[in-house]
Amino acid sequence: MQTKNAPQTPPPHPREVETWLFDLDNTLYPASCRLFDQIDRRMGLFIEQRFGLSAEEARRMQKSFFHSHGTTLRGLMTEHAIEPGDYLDFVHDIDLSGLEANPRLDAALTALPGRKVIFTNADTAHAERVLERLALTRHFQAIFDIRAAAFVPKPDEGPYDQILENHGLAAERTVFFEDSARNLKPAHARGMTTVWVRHEANWSAPPDEGDYIHHHTEDLASWLEDLQDRRG
Template identity: 55%
Template sequence: MTLPLPQIPLSQIRVWIFDLDNTLYPASCNLFAQVDRRIGEFIARHFGIPHDEARAMQKRFFREHGTTLRGLMVEHDVDPEPFLDYVHAIDVTPVEPSPRLDKALERLPGRKVIYTNGSVTHAGNVTARLGIARHFDTVFGIVEAGYVPKPDPRPYATLVERHGIDPKRACMVEDIARNLAPAHAMGMTTVWVRSEADWARPDLGASGGGVGTGGHIDHVADDLIAWLEAVPAA
């Protein structure tokens, strides 16, 4: 069940900021499994090490630096461009075109932006497959963020400054709950697309109110499209 929309004037939202992976398409498409595998392959080839050793390095970088790429850059000065080209060369056909999402975005008032820890190219491939690329006037990817991943607050500030976004009139939609904390601190309305993955769930110990999933979450949506369809009516 999708929880009720919070008591805010939705008519005041002027910019909708969407995460990409496992947010604009269902996690069941499992695209990240392809990316995850290719990250391990890149590390194994780059360092000439066995796959299990590469896998351990990959996961340590993710835990300690927010993304594997950030760890590779900080600890080993790896060139990010070949990495991004390699890991995002995936098959996006598991993502089904979504005319319903296309229509929901069309009816949603305001600008639409994608903010992803992935690349602009990857976002373009996925949104083209979904049939929704036309709705987004900006894709703010990991390159545009200076290779600093969410939830570091610095790229959030860069995003709003560069694109003239008033955080108090913006809404951020994301499947990884911790990535909503900096947006909420800036004054954005936040929507968590519920995930069963442990690493994506809210910190239940977080202070504040919200909807019982941490004070930095204003809305919880089990079905993003249904939630978006409800916004104009609300």
């Protein structure tokens, strides 16, 4: 896919970047691991059990919440006053054995100057488990999770302002990597450089022209390696 802005936007010089901001799931590991499939099934099962619905009915409710509220959790909280802790513990109770350490990504992150921060719609406990499995924990100075965002998910505007303020980020010196293209739009509006880590899921693609996407890649490690090679 070619986005409107990508050909005109030069890659950032690593030494000009203060903060490298990363989404977690399907960004720091490939979507082909199918980890999010497990989470998706657990979301549906939570709704099935909580409301006594069939699997088909639960899936319709789940997708309705996602499209109208940004996340299934936000829909459950808004419309049914669900306790978020119960939900997060349930949906993240998954098998991480499919995740493996990525030496190339580890080396690419090591080479990046500046700080690295996680910005995720999941919670910190899940993020820490994933980072440990990927052997990437040491790279990240902070995790800004759904709890820190008061359970308001990306792409709502609020969490972007919060993370900038809470962690003292200069938007114009921040690069944000994200697999869901729509979550890049508020980052671009605040002056961040945006990188879409694309994959085959329909919801990964931008719902519009995507002119808020500066760069895109299917392989995060390769993009970071190329950045170092280009800039020396």
